[in-house]
Amino acid sequence: MSEMTLVEAINLALARAMEDDPDVIVLGEDVGINGGVFRATAGLQTRFGSERVLDTPLAELLISGLCVGMAAQGLKPIGEIQFMGFLYPCIDQLVNHASRIRNRSQGRLTCPMVLRTPHGAGIRAPEHHSESTEAMLAHIPGLRVVIPSSPERAYGLLLAAIRDPDPVVFLEPTRIYRAAKGEVEDNGEALPLDVAFVLREGRDVTLISWGAMLKETMAAADALAVEGITAEVVDLATLKPYDEVTVLGSVAKTGRCVIVHEATRTGGFGAEIAALIAERSLTSLLAPVARITGYDTVIPMARLEQHMMPSVGRIVTAARKACQFS
Amino acid sequence: MASKKMADGGLPVVARFEVRHRNYLAPDGSINRPLPAFASDANLLVSLYRAMVLLRSFDRKAVALQRTGRLGTYAVSLGQEAVSVGIASAMRSEDVLLPSYRDNGALLWRGVNPEEILLFWGGDERGNHFSGPVEDFPFCVPVGSQAPHAAGVGYAFKLRKEPRVAVCLFGDGATSKGDVYEAMNFAGVHKLPVVFVATNNQWAISVPLRLQTGCETLAQKAIAAGFIGEQVDGSDVVAVRAAAEEAVAAARDGQGPRFIEALAYRLGDHTTSDDASRYRQEAEVQARWREEPIARLRAFLVGQKMWSKAEEERLAAECHERVEAAVERYLATEPRRPETMFDHLYAELPEVYAAQRRELAGEGDV
Numbered sequence: 001m002s003e004m005t006l007v008e009a010i011n012l013a014l015a016r017a018m019e020d021d022p023d024v025i026v027l028g029e030d031v032g033i034n035g036g037v038f039r040a041t042a043g044l045q046t047r048f049g050s051e052r053v054l055d056t057p058l059a060e061l062l063i064s065g066l067c068v069g070m071a072a073q074g075l076k077p078i079g080e081i082q083f084m085g086f087l088y089p090c091i092d093q094l095v096n097h098a099s100r101i102r103n104r105s106q107g108r109l110t111c112p113m114v115l116r117t118p119h120g121a122g123i124r125a126p127e128h129h130s131e132s133t134e135a136m137l138a139h140i141p142g143l144r145v146v147i148p149s150s151p152e153r154a155y156g157l158l159l160a161a162i163r164d165p166d167p168v169v170f171l172e173p174t175r176i177y178r179a180a181k182g183e184v185e186d187n188g189e190a191l192p193l194d195v196a197f198v199l200r201e202g203r204d205v206t207l208i209s210w211g212a213m214l215k216e217t218m219a220a221a222d223a224l225a226v227e228g229i230t231a232e233v234v235d236l237a238t239l240k241p242y243d244e245v246t247v248l249g250s251v252a253k254t255g256r257c258v259i260v261h262e263a264t265r266t267g268g269f270g271a272e273i274a275a276l277i278a279e280r281s282l283t284s285l286l287a288p289v290a291r292i293t294g295y296d297t298v299i300p301m302a303r304l305e306q307h308m309m310p311s312v313g314r315i316v317t318a319a320r321k322a323c324q325f326s
Numbered sequence: 327m328a329s330k331k332m333a334d335g336g337l338p339v340v341a342r343f344e345v346r347h348r349n350y351l352a353p354d355g356s357i358n359r360p361l362p363a364f365a366s367d368a369n370l371l372v373s374l375y376r377a378m379v380l381l382r383s384f385d386r387k388a389v390a391l392q393r394t395g396r397l398g399t400y401a402v403s404l405g406q407e408a409v410s411v412g413i414a415s416a417m418r419s420e421d422v423l424l425p426s427y428r429d430n431g432a433l434l435w436r437g438v439n440p441e442e443i444l445l446f447w448g449g450d451e452r453g454n455h456f457s458g459p460v461e462d463f464p465f466c467v468p469v470g471s472q473a474p475h476a477a478g479v480g481y482a483f484k485l486r487k488e489p490r491v492a493v494c495l496f497g498d499g500a501t502s503k504g505d506v507y508e509a510m511n512f513a514g515v516h517k518l519p520v521v522f523v524a525t526n527n528q529w530a531i532s533v534p535l536r537l538q539t540g541c542e543t544l545a546q547k548a549i550a551a552g553f554i555g556e557q558v559d560g561s562d563v564v565a566v567r568a569a570a571e572e573a574v575a576a577a578r579d580g581q582g583p584r585f586i587e588a589l590a591y592r593l594g595d596h597t598t599s600d601d602a603s604r605y606r607q608e609a610e611v612q613a614r615w616r617e618e619p620i621a622r623l624r625a626f627l628v629g630q631k632m633w634s635k636a637e638e639e640r641l642a643a644e645c646h647e648r649v650e651a652a653v654e655r656y657l658a659t660e661p662r663r664p665e666t667m668f669d670h671l672y673a674e675l676p677e678v679y680a681a682q683r684r685e686l687a688g689e690g691d692v
């Protein structure tokens with residue numbers, strides 16, 4: 001066990017996967033000698049060579065398409081997209097190929113690839129570096145969409161993603177790459193995909209979030225505890241397919257739910273969860289489901305980005321309101 | 327390269343291509359071949375020189391601001407000042423510039439105020455609402471994605487029979503993107519008035535050119551799109567300007583697109599977020615300093631008695647003053663109110679989002 005940051009845990013999982021399985025290939029822009037712009041692939045090229053850790057030309061569609069071809073050949077490619085804002089050219093490959101080659105070929109060809117990319121705002125980065133469009137990806141059948149919120153889960157979930165026989169988009173919460181620290185044991189053990197983690201148990205209200213926003217969500221739970229409100233905090237962790245059982249179980253217990261995400265509100269993944277609860281658990285609700293989200297506008301650059309993102313205050317207010325409702 | 331030859335088997339040659347390299351000034355400022363006509367215009371050469379010096383002092387200040395927490399990530403032009411300045415100098419104000427994120431020299435030449443550039447890199451969208459030509463595009467951060475826009479702009483010019491040219495700047499890394507190939511292909515099909523310029527500074531962050539392409543030149547990529555690609559010495563502003571002048575004139579004249587590969591070297595880190603010592607040798611960088619464009623043009627100008635030490639000192643003081651004044655205006659810019667993030671989202675903000683705007687303004691919640 002040693003204490004490390006989230007990005008170090010990613011690096012550790014990548015190294016472990018490459019060590020364990022010669023089919024694992026890491027590819028992307030600047031992943032080689034530079035070790036990635038966030039240092040997630042630091043040291044890998046020195047250790048595993050430039051055939052298995054390759055700097056690609058600057059072309060994101062290429063990176064995702066190469067992964068599809070390599071994966072169909074039985075390799076386990078892990079592509080890195082430098083920022084989520086540059087992932088959009090990959091949508092063609094993800095929608096038309098990665099996610100459906102198994103289905104199209106009726107199981108003859110498969111696509112065990114991982115596409116990693118930093119997710120979210122809050123690091124005062126330039127334009128197009130602060131995207132959180134996970135809902136777009138979670139809309140694609142056949143894909144898995146995973147986002148860890150701690151070093152330990154980053155390590156275990158990334159190993160799971162790499163070993164999974166289907167394509168996974170692995171979103172890495174940029175804002176807590178270095179801010180989140182925790183004990184990680186390099187035991188090669190994967191965590192389960194498609195399972196939500198209950199980070200804190202509570203009776204009065206369920207707070208559901210993922211990625212970096214769990215920081216504010218946990219802080220909100222602390223603040224609510226001071227007022228005598230016990231919040232249950234669920235880290236969804238896998239958005240596609242997601243753990244409906246844990247969500248519904250928690251809401252059945254608390255009767256109240258606040259969903260927190262930094263992505264814009266309309267069509268965000270919170271809408272999916274709210275719809276699930278409305279369909280399946282309406283009678284257990286003591287208050288309307290609330291969403292605390294980014295606003296329905298373009299993510300602003302550094303000067304205003306903090307105003308876009310859900311604050312602890314907004315989460316607390318929504319949870320308090322739900323508790324006061326009945 | 328012999329390895330690239332295929333056995334000809336007596337088959338006829340159906341096409342042959344060549345790529346030319348243009349250079350006038352040697353690194354020491356001496357002349358390699360007869361200069362183009364514009365080079366007899368001392369005022370023009372001096373104005374190119376002044377623009378490059380201004381750009382370098384602006385860059386230096388911007389990095390200082392970033393290091394002291396008053397600016398966000400910033401990309402300097404160190405070593406490639408001649409490209410953006412030389413290219414922009416051949417454009418008319420009614421032409422349209424489509425820059426990358428490293429083309430401040432072109433923006434400044436076209437009338438963008440330095441404080442507007444700082445505002446953008448300081449994380450404020452108002453920097454994009456600049457004083458340059460109103461139809462110019464803003465900085466483009468997603469690499470290469472502005473190239474198709476250039477083809478679209480060129481198409482509009484052609485459709486309306488306007489004698490205007492779209493000029494698109496990007497890096498060597500960008501030439502690997504489909505966006506750039508697709509744009510060039512379309513421009514070639516329709517013989518559009520577009521000039522594509524690749525500043526080949528040898529690096530895309532840590533990725534060297536040899537991992538970007540198997541080609542001897544980037545210029546030859548134009549050949550596959552059906553138009554002329556030329557390589558120029560991008561540290562020789564006379565060569566850049568000459569190539570740009572010719573390309574822009576041909577495009578304006580209806581002869582179709584051109585591609586210019588400007589060979590240069592990125593003497594600085596990729597941006598203020600980068601540490602190039604992780605991936606390249608300092609000795610390589612040092613060796614490239616002897617080619618840099620400002621000293622080269624200065625040596626030429628001084629040799630021609632077009633420039634003196636006194637003028638150099640005056641220019642340094644002038645640039646310092648201009649940059650400091652711009653920084654003052656930048657730092658004094660009124661902060662934006664949070665709700666302005668909804669401004670210019672749509673021509674008219676739909677009522678469903680107006681409530682969110684009010685929440686941000688502190689006028690009740692959603």
Ligand SMILES: Cc1ncc(C[n+]2csc(CCOP(=O)(O)OP(=O)(O)O)c2C)c(N)n1
Nearest residue numbers: 086428467468469497498499500529530531
């Ligand atoms: C589509 C896209 N992918 C990745 C990035 C991250 N990135 C920013 S600049 C850069 C390298 C660009 O190299 P080049 O085109 O040679 O231009 P230069 O920076 O050298 O001027 C990369 C990978 C980006 N901005 N856009």
Ligand SMILES: [Mg+2]
Nearest residue numbers: 497498529530
């Ligand atoms: Mg470059």
